Amino acid sequence: MTDPAPLLRRLAGRRFLARAALLFEVLWPALWPPAAVAGVFLCLALLGLPPLLPGWLHLIVLALFLVVFLGLLVRGLRGITVPDDRAADRRLEGQSGLMHRPLSVLTDTPAVTDPVGLALWKAHATRALAQIGQLHVGLPRPGLARRDPRALRYGLLLSVLAALVIANFDAPARLYAAVVPSMPMAPGVPATELQAWITPPAYTRVAPIFLKAESGAVSVPAGSRLTINVSGGSLTPTLTLNDRSEPFNALDHNSFQTEWDLTRGGKLVVTRGGSRLAAWNLTVVADQPPEVSWGSRPGRTRSGQQTRLPWQVSDDYGVSTLQAELRLRDRPDAPPLVVPIPLPGGSPKKAHGVSQPDLTANPWAGLPVVGHLVARDGPGQIGTSADATFELGERPFHNPIAQLLIAARKSLSQHPDDRTEALAALDGLMQEPDAFHGDIGAFLNLSAIYYELVRNNAASAVPEAQGMMWELALHMEEGQTEQSARELEEARQAARDAMNKAQQQPTDANRKELAKRLEELRQAIERHMRALMQEAQRNNDVMPFDPKAMQLSNRDMERLAQQAEQAAKEGRMADAQQEMAQLEKMLDQLRNARTQGGHRQANGRRQKGRRQQSAVQDMIGREGKLLDHAQQRAEQNPAAPQPGDPAAQREADSRVQKALRRALGELMQEFSDQTGEASQGLGEADQAMRQAQSQLNQGNDQGAQQSQQQAIAALQKGGREMAQAMAKQQGSQSGEGEEGEDGSEGTMGMMMPDDQNGDGQGAGPQPGSPDRADQGGRDPLGRYNQGLASDNADVTVPEERERQRTQAIQQELRRREADQQRPRQELDYIDRLLKQF
Incomplete structure (x- = not known):
C-alpha cells in the first residue's frame, strides 16, 4: 500500500477549489443586482451628470442609489452559507463521475472489528484513495443566463468602459464630484480667514515674518511678538503653545485677535470649535552676548599725548554701545574711568577700529591703568574683553x-x-x-x-x-591770554549756533537761548581783553598808532553784544543778525591782531628749529667723513705699506662716533620737548650709530661702512621729519592773514611795532632770495649753508590755508546775510550756502 499522505494533501486542495466554486455560484447571482446598480451610477458619474443636478436633488439621487444598492446587497447575501467539506466532496464526486460516494470512506469507520472485516474495509479504502487522482472541480456555473436571458450585464459592462474612455483623465475628479454634492452655504456666514505674523525685536532690524496657514516650521529671535487675526465665524478661537492656552480677544462679532510675547519654542496651534485652523513648529533662538576684544595692544600714541584704544566687536544682531573701563593699576578699588567709544553705522554686527580719546585732562593721565572693553547689545547683554595694562597719554609741560x-x-x-x-x-x-x-x-x-x-x-x-x-x-x-582766547572762541561758536537756530526756528525758547549765549559772549570778550592788557603790561609791549588799522575797543564789542542781545529778546532777529555780523568782523580782526602779536614767540621757535636742522646737517657731514675713513681702510691692500695704524684710526673714529651719538641724543630730547613728537628717523640714526661704533671696536670696517650709510640716510629722513613738524607747528600757530575789505590787515593798531611784518620778521629780503644767501639760509642754488639752516619758508601746509580760506568765505557770507537791503533771492541763496558750513 502506497503512502496516503500525498493523496490526502491533493484532496485538500481539490476540496478548497470546490468550496470556492460553490461559493461563487451562490454569491455571484446574489451580488449581480447591487453590482448592476453600482455600474449604472458609475456610468452616470463618469459622464458628469450628477453634478448638473441641484444640490438637494443630487443628494436625493445619491441617497436613492445608496439605499437600492444596500437593499439588494442585503437581500442577496441573506441566507447564504459557506460550503463545507461534505458539499465539496459531493461536487467533486459528481464532476468526476464517481459512483457510491467513495470519498465518504475517508470519514467513515467499519462497523465490525474482526480481522476479516478490517481487511476488507482496508482494501475498500485503498481503492477509494486510488480514485482521488481522478477528481475534477469543474468550472463554476452561477446560472446568470437564466436570470438575464437578454445579456444586459454585457451591455452595462460595455457602457462603463465607454464612460471611462469619455472621462479620460477627469475620471477621478468626476467621481469625487458625483459622491460629494455641492450644497449652497448659508447666506451671511463669511469664510474663515487667518493672518499670522511675528515681529522680531527692534534691535534685530529683522523684517516681520508672515506665517502661512499650512503647518510649517519657523525660527524667530527671543523677545519676538506674535500677532494672529482670525475673521469669519462666531466661535472664539484658541491659541495653544505647549501647556499654555488662551482664547482670542474679540474685535467684533466675527473678528478675533491675540498677541503673545515669544520666550520659548514648541508646538503653536490655533483651534476653533474642536477643529484645527493652523499649526506651526516654533523655535525661539536665544540672543548671544556680544564678543569684544582688543584689536592690538592699547597705550600711548607715538606723540605720547593721546591714548590709543584699538577694538573689535561682533554680535549676531548688532552692538549698541561700546566703552572702555579703566582702573588705576596702583588703586584697583578706585571707581573706574569709563571712556565711551563711538561705533560706525549705529549698531554694527561686526566692526573694528581705533579710538584715540583725549584723556590729558584726566587726573590719571600718564599713569598705568588696567582696562577692558565692555560691549552691550540691544537686549542689554554684556560682553567683556580681557584686561590690558598700559599708560594713559599725557600732555607735556615745559613750564x-x-x-x-x-x-x-x-x-x-x-x-x-x-x-x-x-x-x-x-x-x-x-x-x-x-x-x-x-x-x-x-x-x-x-x-x-x-x-x-x-x-x-x-x-x-x-x-x-x-x-x-x-x-x-x-x-x-x-598763559591767561591763550586760555581766555580759547574760551572766547567757544562762546563765539555757541552764539553763532544759537543765532542760526533762532533764525530757522524763531520760538521764544530759541530767542532766550540766543540772548543767554550773547551774554556769555560779552563776558568772554571782557575777560579776553583784560587778559590782553595784563599781558601787554607784563611784557612792556610797544603799542604804536597805526592809522590804517581799526582801533578795537572792548567797549565797542560789548556794546554790539548788548545790542544784539536786546534785539534777540525783543524778537528783532534781523537787527540781532546785523549786530552779530559786525561783532564777528571785530572779533576776526582781534584774532588776527593777537596772532600777529604772537609771531614774536613763533619767531623764537623758528630760530630754535633752524639751529636744530643745522645741527642735523652738521652731523650728516661728520658721519660722511667717518664713512670715507671706513671706505679707505676697506679698500687698502693689506700687503701694501700702511700710511698709519688702522687700529688707531678705528679707535679715533669710534670716539668721534660716540660723541656724535651723544649729541644726537641731546638733539632728539630737545626736539621732543619743543614739538611733543618723537622723530622716527633720528631714532633709526641713533641705532645705526650704535651699531657702527660697535663694529669699529671689533675692527669690522665693512660692517661699520654699512651702518654709517644707514645712519646718514636716517639723519636725512629725520631732517625731513623735523622740517615737516616745524612747518605744521607754525601752521597751527599762525592766525588768519586775510585782508579786510579796505585792503589792510586787521590789527589792534597797538600790538606790533611798525618794523615787523606779519610773520614777526623785519621787512628785509624774503626767505629763499639771493640776498639771504649769506644769512645762513639756502644759497642761490638751494643748498643749505653750514651756518644757520633755513626756516623752510617754502614748506606750505595746504590744510591750514584751506581752513583759513573757508573761514574767510563764511565770514563774508554772514556779513552779506546781515545786510537786509539785498534782494530776497540773493539772501535765500546765501542762506542755502551757509547751511553747508
Missing part, C-alpha cells in the same frame, strides 16, 4: 611750575589718602613767589589749592584740588 603741579596731581591720584608729597611740592612753590613773575592771580590760586588740601579733609577735596591744579598748570604753560 617748571606746571611740571611740579602735574607731578603733585599724579601723586594725589595714586595716594589720595596721603597728601604729604603733594603738600610738600605746593609748599615749595609757595616759598618762591618770584617764580610766578608777578602773576598774583596764579599765586593766589596756588595758595587756594594748598589750603584746600590742608583744611578740607573730605574725600571730595582731592578731585577739586586736582581740577584746580590742571587749570593752573594750563595757565602757567599757555
